Amino acid sequence: MTLGFIDISDEVSQALAEGAGVVALETTLVAHGFPGQEGLDVALESERQVRSTGAVPATVGVVDGRAVVGLSPGQLEQFTGRSTMAKLGPRDIASCLASGEMGATTVGGTLAVCAAVGISFMGTGGIGGVHRGFAETLDISADLGQIARTRAMVVSSGAKSLLDVAATAELLETLGVPVLGWRTRSLPRFYTSKGGPAVSATVDSAEQAARTAQLHWELAGPAGLVLGQAPPRDLDIEPLMEEAVAAVTASGVKGQAVTPAVLSYLHEASAGETVSLNKELIAANARLAGEVAVAYAKLHAD
Numbered sequence: 392m393t394l395g396f397i398d399i400s401d402e403v404s405q406a407l408a409e410g411a412g413v414v415a416l417e418t419t420l421v422a423h424g425f426p427g428q429e430g431l432d433v434a435l436e437s438e439r440q441v442r443s444t445g446a447v448p449a450t451v452g453v454v455d456g457r458a459v460v461g462l463s464p465g466q467l468e469q470f471t472g473r474s475t476m477a478k479l480g481p482r483d484i485a486s487c488l489a490s491g492e493m494g495a496t497t498v499g500g501t502l503a504v505c506a507a508v509g510i511s512f513m514g515t516g517g518i519g520g521v522h523r524g525f526a527e528t529l530d531i532s533a534d535l536g537q538i539a540r541t542r543a544m545v546v547s548s549g550a551k552s553l554l555d556v557a558a559t560a561e562l563l564e565t566l567g568v569p570v571l572g573w574r575t576r577s578l579p580r581f582y583t584s585k586g587g588p589a590v591s592a593t594v595d596s597a598e599q600a601a602r603t604a605q606l607h608w609e610l611a612g613p614a615g616l617v618l619g620q621a622p623p624r625d626l627d628i629e630p631l632m633e634e635a636v637a638a639v640t641a642s643g644v645k646g647q648a649v650t651p652a653v654l655s656y657l658h659e660a661s662a663g664e665t666v667s668l669n670k671e672l673i674a675a676n677a678r679l680a681g682e683v684a685v686a687y688a689k690l691h692a693d
């Protein structure tokens with residue numbers, strides 16, 4: 392289906408028309424989050440996990456100036472390991488469409504497209520947030536503002552621990568975003584379930600998560616929620632994380648380039664350990680997003 396500047400795959404448009412569960416997935420982690428081929432493996436595995444729940448995956452990216460919802464495997468390959476490709480936050484999409492180029496959407500960028508087509512669930516690794524040292528740089532991910540104004544639930548392993556996770560949770564509260572813990576009372580910190588700030592509420596089932604989202608949307612309209620799931624295992628890399636953030640800052644990297652630079656520093660310095668866990672947690676979040684999307688579709692079918 393074609394909607395102005397957006398191409399929606401047949402599978403996704405059919406699912407949307409039927410009110411079936413649909414889960415959006417982003418492409419920034421495919422292009423910038425993983426070395427080489429691994430981004431493609433993660434993307435395809437996430438799609439498989441979503442399908443295993445009965446929901447339909449809708450991976451989003453901009454191809455030749457068109458926003459595509461439901462990229463084909465061939466299109467996904469074009470995003471794989473392309474660290475020089477444009478990284479599209481919410482404010483970057485229109486320029487990319489106008490220039491006819493390709494671009495990988497972040498969580499915020501993906502949500503902006505979700506808002507345009509009516510997708511209410513998304514799975515990712517970790518949301519962007521308030522960076523360490525924000526008082527100096529004011530570097531705060533556009534993910535947060537977009538989550539606040541999009542009628543969608545984002546399932547993640549909390550906020551990436553390269554950030555100031557406590558400050559991120561504070562800002563989410565300020566923005567009125569419910570931060571739900573999946574069977575946990577604290578917001579996971581990406582590579583670890585430990586040491587995070589308190590969540591605003593805990594949910595124990597997909598039905599409860601879906602019902603909470605439904606009520607929040609009835610109450611607040613176009614406003615998002617975060618559902619934080621602990622990573623499948625814990626990796627305590629705090630000293631390495633401090634080293635990575637310091638090295639990237641010292642090298643003069645700024646703005647959108649910070650997150651991918653820190654992730655790739657960690658991937659190398661941990662001899663791939665962070666890569667494996669990063670892959671596992673993204674797949675697990677895609678699956679949970681699928682389960683909640685299906686539970687939400689059932690609420691509506693009743």
Ligand code: PSU
Pocket residue numbers: 417419420423424480496497498499515516517518519520531532533534646647648649650651654669673
């Ligand atoms: N989660 C991952 N890997 C990533 C990201 C999230 O496991 O690469 C990306 C997401 O696209 C997120 C972005 O939206 O990092 C945040 O970037 P920034 O801090 O520049 O807003």
Ligand code: MN
Pocket residue numbers: 530531532533646647
């Ligand atoms: Mn930033």
